[in-house]
Amino acid sequence: MRLLFLLLFPVGLLAAPANIVLIVSDDQGYRDLGCFGSKEILTPQLDRLAKEGTKLTQFYVTWPACTPSRGSILTGRYPQRNGIYDMIRNEAPDYGYKYKPGEYEATFERIGGMDTREVLLPELLKSAGYVSGIFGKWDLGVHRRFLPLARGFDEFYGFVNTGIDYYTHERYGVPSMYRNNKPTTADKGTYCTDLFEREATRFLKTHHKKPFFLYLPFNAPHNASNLNPTIRAGAQGPESTKKLYPHLQAEAGFTERKFGKYGEKLFKVPNRAAKRLEYAASITAMDAAIGRVLDLLDHYQVADNTLVIFFSDNGGGGASDNTPLRGGKGQMFEGGLRVPCIIRWPGRVPAGKTSDAFLTSLEILPTLLKSCQVNPPQDIILDGFDLLPVLQGETPSARNTMFWQRRHDIGVRVGDWKWVNSSRGSGLFNLKTDIGEQQDLSATHPEKLKELKQHFARWKKQMNAAEPRGPFRDY
Numbered sequence: 001m002r003l004l005f006l007l008l009f010p011v012g013l014l015a016a017p018a019n020i021v022l023i024v025s026d027d028q029g030y031r032d033l034g035c036f037g038s039k040e041i042l043t044p045q046l047d048r049l050a051k052e053g054t055k056l057t058q059f060y061v062t063w064p065a066c067t068p069s070r071g072s073i074l075t076g077r078y079p080q081r082n083g084i085y086d087m088i089r090n091e092a093p094d095y096g097y098k099y100k101p102g103e104y105e106a107t108f109e110r111i112g113g114m115d116t117r118e119v120l121l122p123e124l125l126k127s128a129g130y131v132s133g134i135f136g137k138w139d140l141g142v143h144r145r146f147l148p149l150a151r152g153f154d155e156f157y158g159f160v161n162t163g164i165d166y167y168t169h170e171r172y173g174v175p176s177m178y179r180n181n182k183p184t185t186a187d188k189g190t191y192c193t194d195l196f197e198r199e200a201t202r203f204l205k206t207h208h209k210k211p212f213f214l215y216l217p218f219n220a221p222h223n224a225s226n227l228n229p230t231i232r233a234g235a236q237g238p239e240s241t242k243k244l245y246p247h248l249q250a251e252a253g254f255t256e257r258k259f260g261k262y263g264e265k266l267f268k269v270p271n272r273a274a275k276r277l278e279y280a281a282s283i284t285a286m287d288a289a290i291g292r293v294l295d296l297l298d299h300y301q302v303a304d305n306t307l308v309i310f311f312s313d314n315g316g317g318g319a320s321d322n323t324p325l326r327g328g329k330g331q332m333f334e335g336g337l338r339v340p341c342i343i344r345w346p347g348r349v350p351a352g353k354t355s356d357a358f359l360t361s362l363e364i365l366p367t368l369l370k371s372c373q374v375n376p377p378q379d380i381i382l383d384g385f386d387l388l389p390v391l392q393g394e395t396p397s398a399r400n401t402m403f404w405q406r407r408h409d410i411g412v413r414v415g416d417w418k419w420v421n422s423s424r425g426s427g428l429f430n431l432k433t434d435i436g437e438q439q440d441l442s443a444t445h446p447e448k449l450k451e452l453k454q455h456f457a458r459w460k461k462q463m464n465a466a467e468p469r470g471p472f473r474d475y
């Protein structure tokens, strides 16, 4: 019977390995998409993606800020397991210090990186004949042995550090844009979202006939990493999309304020409306770029065989809206960790549905390996599972626990219960009845609190026993 079936239908049509387009935005708020309830931010293309796919409302990342979250996406492992459990960044520019070039080269931002013993997703896909490209934010190390081409990617155009000015592509005055293994300033002055779109569409034109992995981590709507406090106070949007927000343009202006780290000096900085305007415009520009990538998948008639995943690398900061979640970027409350996520795979993932299953970015790598018909490596512990059967309604989510640690801040979710122990606030919350984490139930539910603490202790023990991985582990 099977033989007859194979004779009647070309094997390729039965189950071709999927193409992947993985789109990650940077610091986008939980509500900062039309399809996640924003009445203000214009995201027609992401809304289209949600209409054609499934929207995930309880999807978490592994860390409330950039670098470790991105490390987990590509390794499928907790930050504490793969060794990147803090930022690869220098704090000194935050305090107004400007590095001399030679001095900067020896700082952690320039020498830190994802442990080379970690196996990243594109490396696994390579064995199955995939071509992989990354266009946008790398954030996992600058030395050649850490750069995308050493980690399985075939092409790279983007910035190596954790944030840049959208136009100069500099990080606190230092050029950060690379093409493959070499720094480049060839496109200085051009809005970077346009450049990532240019490279992504070029990649698709060249490679749409092969199985491909297109990783598109935009920097939008992250703050510009500029030494000038007026610029660095927020994102940067192009004029073309700013004009779509006339109410914010009308209110945009400046205000004067001090920055503790810059001393007593008064700085003229954008007011709330001006910051929101830049932020909103940067999202809408990214949305348009995403639309052109989706159009190209249609044009090449590969959309039906392409798994498109979108989510934000962590919760929204500054000018974002994380409603109804508490807190934001950097925090252990839901606003820092729960992010908007959309998954589209025509015919495989239900269209126009919303899933409230408990899922995380640890599920991304196993899902992609399964979709690409690549066996997971046997000697590596992965922390997630294939989430497609959950979206297909075949099985409930296998995830019942999730753990977060950022320095001394801790977050634990077990079932509907969440325990937060952090410098920004603490408590035991029932997310089922209190999504905003307003009511601390630790006094009335001491047994539940004890149970969550025990879960955390077991996880911590497991992470401490994991293979030693750099650069943060104390070994």
Ligand SMILES: [Ca+2]
Binding pocket: 026, 027, 065, 066, 222, 313, 314
């Ligand atoms: Ca981020």
